[in-house]
Amino acid sequence: MQAVPLASLAQxxxxxxxxxxxxxxxxxxxxxxxxxxxxxxxxxxxxNAISPETMERIAARLGGRGLRVVD
Numbered sequence: 001m002q003a004v005p006l007a008s009l010a011q012x013x014x015x016x017x018x019x020x021x022x023x024x025x026x027x028x029x030x031x032x033x034x035x036x037x038x039x040x041x042x043x044x045x046x047x048n049a050i051s052p053e054t055m056e057r058i059a060a061r062l063g064g065r066g067l068r069v070v071d
Contacts (some may be wrong), residue, residue: 006031010038017046024048028058036065043068 009015009031017027024046035041044067046058059069 006034009042010034012042014043014045017044017048019048021048021050021054024050025054025058025061028061032062032065032067035062035067041065041067043070045070 015031015035017024019027028044028046031044035044044062046055046069050058055071059071062069
């Protein structure tokens with residue numbers, strides 16, 4: 001792993017969200033426009049210990065921008 005500018009994530013094949021659960025929604029909101037602007041949007045995998053309701057909100061936010069989302 002290596003740190004990269006957020007804009008570089010648009011070049012990834014997949015993004016794994018692994019962070020404190022209370023940051024999952026805010027991170028998804030931050031990344032949504034960056035990832036949606038990619039020529040081929042990456043798969044967004046939420047690997048956090050979050051509730052089903054939180055995952056539904058994240059999936060709706062990202063899926064509404066055309067991203068593929070898995071939990």
